[in-house]
Each structure stands twice: as C-alpha cells, then as structure tokens.
Amino acid sequence: MMVQKRRSGKSENDLTTGPTEVTEVQTRSKPGRRTRAFDYGELRLLLLAIIAKQPSHGYELIHAVNDRLGGTYKPSPGVLYPALTWLYDRGYTEIDLEKGGRKRYSITAEGNAFLSANKNAIDMLMARAGPKGQGKSPQAIVDAMDHLKRALSLRAKMEPVADDIVVRMGSIIHVAASQIEALLKAPVLHEGAVKCVADIVTPNGERFLQRLCSHFQHRTPVVTDENSGHFRMSMGEVRMEAQEGIFHVSLTAPNQEKLMEMQHILVRHLEEAAVRETLEVSWQPA
Template structure:
C-alpha cells in the first residue's frame, strides 16, 4: 500500500543530538536535524491514533509530552501526514462532536502497525528518551539556581564602585564552579 520512497520503518534515527548530550542538535554544519526521517512520523502518528482516535492538535501535544517539551511538530507537518495516511487507507475520519476532524485507525492501518511493530517501539522509545534527557538536563531546580546566579551577578556587576580585584574574584568563582560541575 506504500507509494514509493524509503518506506515505513526504514531510515535513520533522529540524527545527532535529539536526546543527545551537550546540546549538539545540528548536522555538523550548524543546521538543526529533522526529528523524523522517511516514514517515521507516519508510523508514530499511526501508533498514537491506534492508541485512541485523535485530532491533529492532540497528536502534536502527545508528541510534545513524549519528548518532555523538547519537540512539538508543527501543524504544517502533521496535517499533510494525516492526509497521506488517510489517502493510503491507514486512517479515516471518525465521528466527531466538534469542527475538528477526529482520526481513527483502519484495519489496513492495524496491519501496517503489526508489520512495523519493532520500528514503532524503537521510535516511541527514542521519543521517550528525548523526554528523559530533557528532564535530566532541564530540571526546575537547575533553572532556579541559574536564575539566582544571573540576578546576583547583574546586581553585583551593576555596582559602579566594583573594584577590579572583586571582578577577578567573581570570574574565578564562576570558572571554579564550571570546572566542578564538569567533573561531576
């Protein structure tokens, strides 16, 4: 039922950095890598719709939840993919109370899910890993401490009577803290 391309379940991962360390989320040339390759987004959407019928924005929110807020696909990516899945006969519009179109999986969609179960499990695991990494590196206590440091620095550095020796002491303290954190 697939029309050309690399097909579902084929292709690479998210690329370097999504879920990686030290903020390297580019392709080595300073450009951000795409979160999904080939048919990966189609598989994720198909799985989420199989879990329960969903609207487009529900799918966006669910992916954002899985990644801990690190990634939310745009409507300009989601809706064309939903149209493609519908054209392929893998999902269909279901009865909906409101104006939003609710999508449900078809029998052909379930067959496609079964055929790509391993790839789908890997995709969901990677999305969850991105969320877990985000949770580890973006905790509220770290953000609070960074904000506190910034406020203290701005206040202290704004002092017109700040002596050069004090400024050097501040720089030394920041460098020392950075080195200690790096060694953790």
C-alpha cells in the same frame, strides 16, 4: 457523526505493508542530518501508534507528541497535518467528522497491519521517544528553550543580522551548551562533599588559566571566559579565576582522598605551566 470517504485512489491490494512501506520509514533518517526530533517517516509511525491506542483529533496529537518527548518538541500544524493526510490517503486511518467540522482520526485494519510490519522500527521509535526520568523536562528548561526560540524567531523577522552579530550569537549558544554539558557530566556531590581553595600570588594568572583550560578541554568539557574557567574531573570539580595578582583555585570532591588527589594534579600542572616562576600553593579548607 459521519465518516469521511478516502480521497486516495489506491486499491485494496496497494494498501498492504510491502517492502516499500518499511523502507520509507527506516531509510529516511541519515546520521548527522536530522533537523527535528523525528524525520517525516518516523513522525508518521509515531502518530499512527498513538492513534492506535486512542482515536484523536489533530490538536490532541500535537500535545501527545509533545508529552511523549517530555515537552522538548511540539510538532507544528504545518508538520502534523501533512503527516496525517499521508496516513489517511494510504488507508491507515479513517476520519470521523464531528460537529463544527472537527476531524477525529482512528486506525484502520490496514493501519494495524502497517504497524505490525514495522514492529521493530516502532519499538525502537517508542523507546527513543519514551519518557525519561520523570517523563517531562523540568519547566525551567522548557521555559528557557521557549525563550531562546522566541528571541531567535523575533530577530529573524526583523532586518538582516550583521555577520559579526551572528558570530557572537553563535558563540553565546556554544558557551551555554558547554556549560550544560559540564553540568550533566559532573559527578554527584553529596552533602558530605569537601572543598578547598588556594590563592596563588602571581602576575601570570591569566596565562595559567588559559594553559589549564586548554589542557583539560581534551578530556572534559571546559567552560571558560577571559578571567575564569571551570570543569569537572572524574573525582570532582575545579574552578579557577584570574584576579589582579592572584590566581584563585577552588576544588570540590566527594571525600578527602579524592580532594588530595585533585590537589596533586593541579599543582603538577601549575608547576609545568610556571616554567621559571616558583609558585607557593597553600590549600585551605573552604
């Protein structure tokens, strides 16, 4: 094993952790403009913090970042290696050349000083990138995200996509995102949850559906299409379907008291939407 000599012409005094280094890490991120899990400055800090715990090869660092983010982001070699080169050229890491030309990165005294000077930034960064819940995203979600990436990547490599197709693709993704938001904001319904349904005879089911979805979307994510919609209230879940001559409503709540409260709310809004039509709403246990 041999240690590769640093290519940077940086002097020893230039490797200290002055204000320029801290600014580079802390000011690169701008709200609303992030296009990846971390900006370049943050990725360098994260890589250096990982290397500080254990000298690593490039591919090990790719997987370490991916694991740190629960499988939701894996830096590509085109992103990772320029960051590692920057750390090496600044004197924050050194490279051990192993058999086959493999490079193992380890931290230097200057690198440790750099981490110390940026302790607040690295603490916030590690907390943000820290494992949540079980530490990894469920495999079903990871697989689904990979599937979406492959589908978009495959299409992008073919001929240009027509504008109307792009709009439809965007709409599909927005609907999926809304559905996920609704699920994540849903109250936890245990085994004792109670349900009821009402089949309301009316020729205006689609109008009622649109009216209720439009009203509640100002308070909570609403997932809807031409004939159905559902959303979560603080007390439970509402599902609606406009069938031929029937407006079907299904309510689910954690207990009977909450269920009755939801019934009153839905009936009140239906009466406001009905105008001249008289609706007969009969709730039945599901």
